[in-house]
Amino acid sequence: MTGNLTFAYWGGSDGEEAGFAYAKKKFESENPGATVTLKAVPYASFFSSIDRGIQAGNAPDIFRVDYTTIGKYSKNGVLLDVSPYFSTDEIDAFLPAMWGAIQYDGVPYGVPHQTDTTCIVYSKSAFETAGITSVPTTLKDAWTWDEFSEVAAKLRSSLASNKFPFAYDWTLAGAYRWNSWLYQAGGTLLTSDLSASALPSDAATKALDYTKSFFTKKWVPATNTIKTSTYSDNFFLDQTVAMSFVGDFLVPELAAAKTGYQGGDWGATFLPQDAGTGADLGGNAIVALKDTKDPELAAAFLKTLVSEDCMKYFCEQAVELPTLQRLASEKLKYAYRPDVVAVCAEQATTISDTIVAETTVGGFADINTALQNQLELAFHGQSTESTLSALSTQINKALSS
Template structure:
């Protein structure tokens, strides 16, 4: 079955008739699983210090704009976040609002646990966001969240290690990004120059980050799911090419042997420790790199093949289906994604905005602002259909399939053809 971009874009453009809301004067429902106060929302999230400060600032601004209406923020460690949310959903007492990664969003929406925002959003809400961001919060043609920010993987490099290997220039635009063949040449040059215990690069596909491997599949102009978000398409020439290319990282000694998808060590550790000359990384690591890296470093673009491609990371903000205050919840989600609030949040946290009017030159970072165009340019290579696939309701079952079959290919126990055939079978089982 061929993957149809046109069919996808047509399918996600139709929304339920929206209801225009004023910014004040809501009458919320009483009781229910959230706060008993009709003018108070509960919001659970994790976050860095900068992210939590951004949420608190947005909540304060919402209260000033809407006297008497408040949002109670519950900040928890990421490790506890979804164990808590799942237990609360099961018990019938979830928060009104929570934050969720795009690769997890689909599971909640598909199980009917999120509020369909279509009837509550302003008529122009969709126009705020990039097509890829809007696609990432769709379920059966309706929005079940708002895309708050994204992140994507470009390549951080150790300037000293590259220079010592004779590599003195890196691509400065997404269009000039190294092709797969050129990246292989750069890696071979580094491999020849580096000692045996250092490596050309490390890839950040550990754990649930295995979805970042899909960037290579997209670069080969492939897909792993059809527009129904369940039919596997990965058993293809593009799928085999992506597995062959990524497996060559191991067979050529370009990455540490433990740089598998199920490794207990994250790829960034090798780069920060000086073991890898380059690492695929999100912009969120810029503040840490600036304060802890003891070498000169910069950022360049991830490679391209048939086309550019990258992962659509980051998080959406959602309301639970059990909220007794759907209008107030939708109003807060619209408020927190307004231009100035999103710009402030992303600038301080080194994250990428999802609003169309904050792309390109409109994006800045507080730390290493000259790197913002690299990550913005990388994010622009994400197609809407790429983001939509990762929002599948079945991702929790697909992720372990990808991990298992990729690691077998990486470690040499199966070839690319066998890997994509097994992936297709595993995805079909996971999406039944």
């Protein structure tokens, strides 16, 4: 195969950069005459630049897209249907839920490149000072909400007034991670056919009341709201909090010898559970434009990106989770803290088909914006009833538009 492709992605960690460069080198060596131009764009302006490019007819052939945004593009019919390029055996090599994450109306658009999810990291010395002697080491033993509350209360009692038990990773585009509490409470965001909001509900009321209490009980910093300028990992890095909810992709940052966490030994454990379990579907797909000048070449590069060799290297260097079944069951040689990544990998098993389906529905980008706006208001005093009512109205609008 010969020809030229442009691949756009938002600038990530050094590990991600190395992973993309590795795939480019492999693809070009296996396809003499083919060239892939890598184009890194800041995340803040990434999708606006993609949208402008699509409208102007000069968008990149291939681009990265998070699972919470892919539905926007597949719904609007601008992505390449990759079904002609993948055999049944190749499709079956992926984790079923992850292959489902790139489908819209049963049609696959792009490839599930990697995934990530949230775990809890914590300061061992802060826990020792607070008298917390037992931390779950298996998913089945994860704290219940009541047990998590006890841990938070012990930390609150032992910490200085300007320090806090934890921070949560729901900042800005991560607003949808609040849904983990909803799933843990036994609820869902949407009806089973994904056509309408499932709010208000008893589970949603319980989840929102519980998360609002984080602020009234001073378990989280007052600035750990949705539209803050400080992310959960930064609260942990500057030792404002004793534990934090973070994605596995942040492990390299936390583990860096000179710039990482300087508060002593730190460990990781699982998300709390209530009536059920639940976690956030993080990570990204790689998609090609339907109007790319060479769809076969684009599809071939997509297949290289998710080849076992390239996915293994990318995930090990970037400290993220693979989407191929064989790699998911293999012990990868992660560049940083494989013990922490193992917690995230086990936590990822709680990402149900329902969570995947709701997170990748066509209007989810607008739903996430609604979550940003309404949760911010809720954490600043808006009633639970008003919040869930407004969310329901805005979710239904997003699904029908």
